[in-house]
Amino acid sequence: MNHFIDVVLPIPVNQVFTYGINEAEYSFIKPGMRVAVPFGKKKIYTSIVNSVHTNLPVNYEVKPIYQIIDEKPLINEIQLKFWVWISKYYMCSIGEVLRAAIPSILLLESETLISVRDDLSINFEELNDEEFLIMEALEAQSPLRINEISDILNKKNIFTHLDSLSIKNLISINEKLYSRYKPKLSRCVNLLDSFFNDDQIKELKKKLKRSPKQLEVLISFLNSSDNNDLIEISDLKNISNSSSAIIKKMINRGIFHESYIQVDRIQSNQKSSNKKSNLSNNQNLAYNQIKESFRKNNIVLFNGVTSSGKTEVYIKIIQSILNGSNQILYLVPEIALTTQLVNRLSEVFSEELIVYHSRFSIDQRVEIWNKVLNSKKPQLIIGARSSLLLPFSNLKLIIVDEEHEQSYKQHEPSPRYHARDSSIVLSKYFSANVLLGSATPSIESYYNAVVLKKYDLVSLNKRYNNVPLPIIELINIREKHKQGKMVGIFSDELLEKISKTINEKKQVILFQNRRGFSPIIECNKCGYTPRCVNCDVSLTYHYNNKSLRCHYCGYNIDLIYSCPSCSNKDVISKGFGTQQVELEISELFPNYRVKRLDYDTTRGKNSFNNIISSFEKNEFDILIGTQMVTKGLDFKNVKLVGVLNVDNSLNFPDFRAYERCYQLIQQVAGRSGRSIERGEVLIQTYDSSNDIFNQIITNDYKSMFNSQIEERERFKYPPFFKLVKITLKHKNFALVNESANWLAKNLSAVLKANVLGPEFPNINRVRNKYQKNILIKIPSNQSLTATKNFIKKSKDKLHSISSYSSVNVILNVDNY
DSSP states (O other): OOEEEEEEOSSSOSSOEEEEEOHHHHHHOOTTOEEEEEETTTEEEEEEEEEEEOOOOSSSOOOBOSEEOOSSOSSOHHHHHHHHHHHHHTTOOHHHHHHHHSOGGGSOEEEEEEEEOSSOOOOGGGSOHHHHHHHHHHHHSSSEEHHHHHHHHTOSOOHHHHHHHHHTTOEEEEEEEEOOOOOOEEEEEEEOGGGOSHHHHHHHHHHGGGOHHHHHHHHHHHHHOGGGOOEEHHHHHHHHTOOHHHHHHHHHTTSEEEEEEEOOSOOOOOOOOOOOOOOOHHHHHHHHHHHHHHHHOSEEEEEEOTTSOHHHHHHHHHHHHOOTTOEEEEEOSOGGGOHHHHHHHHHHHTTTEEEEOTTSOHHHHHHHHHHHHHOOSOEEEEESGGGGGSOOSSEEEEEEETTTOGGGBOOSSSOOOBHHHHHHHHHHHHTOEEEEEESSOOHHHHHHHHTSOSSEEEEEOSOGGGOOOOEEEEEEHHHHHHHTOEETTEEHHHHHHHHHHHHTTOEEEEEOSOOSSBSEEEETTTOOOOBOSSSSSBOEEETTTTEEEOTTTOOEEEOOSSOTTTOOSOEEEESOOHHHHHHHHHHHOTTSOEEEESGGGSOSTTHHHHHHHHHHTTOOSEEEESGGGGSSOOOTTEEEEEEOOOHHHHTSSSTTHHHHHHHHHHHHHTTSSOSSSOOEEEEEESOTTSHHHHHHHTTOHHHHHHHHHHHHHHTTOTTSEEEEEEEEEESOHHHHHHHHHHHHHHHHHHHGGGEEEEEOOSSOEETTEEEEEEEEEEETTSOHHHHHHHHHHHHHHHHHSGGGTTOEEEEEETOO
16 A cells, blocks of 8 residues: 555544555545544544555554545544644543544444354354353344344343354454434425426316315415425425325325425524614724724733623624624533523524534534535524534634633543633634623733733723613621521521512522532531432432432432431531522512522423523512523613622632632622613622622722732742643542652652642542542743643653553643
8 A cells, every 4th residue: 555544533542543545545535534444453433534645654554444434524624733732732632622523423433243154053052041042132133233132131241252152153243334313304395297387287276176175285385386396394284274194195196296305403493683783882982992903913802891782792793794604603601501692693693693502412413513514604603612613614703702701611521621712722723803701801811911912902891871880788697697687598688678679570689609408418416417429528408309419420319307327316407509598588488489590490401591581571580590690691670689608609729719709799790780770789798808899899800800910920820820730530549549649759850849739639539439639830931842741751651550550640731
C-alpha cells in the first residue's frame, strides 16, 4: 500500500491511527469523512479521517479500512482544528472530543453475530451445559446476537463459553456494521397521471357523487395541491375532515398514488413577525457601541443590569448580521430553562431559528447536525454548551448569554471544556465576533475587559423604561430568633410582605438553593444520621414519597421513624430544602396557590414549561425554587423575592464562593419588579454585617470586583494563575491515598510550592470510589504547555507502576 489515512477513533487514546487505502480510495477520501476501520482483534469502529497522505508508517504493518461511510465530509477542517485545540488545552484525547461532538447514532457500531459453522457434525456429549444450550439455540436459528445468547443462558458473562466453542471450531464470530439512524418518513398522496387534465377531473367528480366523503377529499386535495404536488396524508385528513380509511379506499380505487417522503423532525409552527426591536435610547446607545466595538475588537463584554433589555439588543444585532448563509450561535447556560427566550426569538426568527436541545431525541439531533452542516441559508442556532461542537461553516457571531454561569463548564465526562472560553477560540477560526452578556460578569471576563483591555466593555446601567432596581432589605434572623419573631423558617417581616404582596394581586418568588425537604435526619439522643452506602454523604429527606435519598448516586431508603442505632423515636430533621418551604408556606397561607420549581418537579418532558407558563398566566401566587428561578426568566407580575438562607452559598469552601453568591443573589433579585412597579427583595441571613450585602444592596459590582481581585492576586488564583485540578479515584482507600501522595511528590519536585495537596474533598467517596485531589497553580510567566506536558508525563509514570495502574486519574483544566 502506498496511500494512507490517519483517523480519529472514538476512544480515550490521545493519538491518531494509520490505515491503508487503495488509489481509488485515495482520490475519493477527504478529511472529515467517516470510515469504518478494524481495531483490535475483531471490533470495527467508526472513525473520522484526520488526514490523507503517502507517508509509510514505520515499525508496524497497516491494516486496510473496512469501508467508506460518507460521500462527503461529516465535519469540516475548522472543526477538526477546534477538536485538536480542545484536546490539547483541556488535556484529554481527541477521541473523547469526537464522542462528545458527534451524535452517537452517527458513530456506527459493529454488531457481533454468532453462527454455526457450515457442514458441521456436532457431538453434544462433549459440550458442557452452557455450550449445549448455545449450540441448540444456534441450530434452531443462526446467526444470533451476543445479547440474545446472554438472554438464553440468563447470564451476563458468556464470553468464556463462546471462546470455548470457537476453539472447538463449532461457531464463527463475525462483526456486522449497522446504523441506528432512521429518517422520518411521511405517507403522501397525489393523483395518478390519468387525472391530469380538467376533463378527466370532471369525469372523476361525477363518479364520486355516490361517495360524498371521497368527493370531499378530492376537492380538498385539488384546493390544496399546486400542480398535483404531494400532500401528506395527515394534512389531507385534517383539511378534508376525513379518515385514513377513506383515503386508503381512494388509493385502492386507483385515484391516488401513495408514496413516502423524508420529513424534518424539527419543524417550527410559528411564523416570523418581522417585528423590529423597539429599543429605548439607552438600548440603542448600547447597540451602536457594540457595533462600533466589533469593528475594532472581536470580543465585547456587554454588562447590562437585570431587566435592562439585553435580549432586545441581541435581537437587533442578530438582525443586522443574519443574512446570506451567515450563522449565529446563541449560547445559553441551560436550554431547557430558557423557554421564554426561545419563544421571543421564535417571534422574530422562526424560519432561521434552530434549537439544539439535550431533550431532543438522538434522531432529531442528527437532523440538526445535518442542517448546520449543509444549509446555505442564514441560521440562528440556540443551545447549551454542546452546541458549540456543531459543524459550522460560516459562523459570524457567538452570543454567550449569562456568561458568568458555571453551567458553561463541563465536568463529567471528558472533555472538561468551558464553552465560554472555547467559544472565543472557535470565533478566531472564523474571524467571528463574540458578545459576552451578563448583569454580573465573571471576574475573569471583567478583568480581561477593564484591566487587560482584551475585550471592549459596553454597559447598560438602566432598566428598560427606567424602572428602578428593586429595594433590597436584610433580615437578621439571628436577632429574629432571639426576639421570638421566627415562624418556622420564615421571619415575621417576610411573612407580612408575602401577605401584603398577594393581597395586591402580585406574585412572590421564594428562593432556597437546596432541593428536598431537609438535608439531614438525626437522632436527638445518639446523633445517628442515615448515610448513603455508596457515598460519603448523609441522605436527604424527601417529603412527598417519605424517602431518604442520595443526590449523588440515587440510593434511597424509606423514611426512618425510630433510630436504628438506639431505637429512640425522637428523630428530627435539620436544615431545609424547597419541599419544606412549600409545606410550611402552604400551611401558613392555605388560600394561596403555591408551586415548586426544582429538579424533582421538572423531570417530565414539559413539566418546566408548564410551571413557567402557569406562573406567567398568574395561575398561582407563590413560586418556590432553587437557582432554576434565577436563569433568564421574565415575570411581569412578580413584586417580591424572598431569599430564605444565603449563608450556605457564601460559606462554601471555594475561592469563587463570594463572587458566585453575589451573582446568585443579584440574579434572583432581578426577577422582581420587571414591569412598572418597583420590586422588593428580602434576604434572610445570620451574617448581616458581611460586606457582600452592602455591595448587593447598592448594586456595586465594581466594589465586589476590586475586593475579590485583590484576594485572587494575593492567594494565587485566576485570573493571575491558571489552575489544573488532578483527581485520583479508586475503590481502595489506601491505594488512592498512596498513589495521590506519590503523584504529588513527583509534581512538587519540579513545580515546588505551586502544588497543593493531596487533600480529600468534603465528600471523599462517591459511587463507591474514594477520591483525592491535587491542585496545581500555574503563574502567567510559566509555560502552560510545558507544565501540562510535565503533568501528563507524571500521570503516565504513575500508571507505569503496576500497583497504581488501576487508579483513575482525571485532569481538569480551569476546574472552577
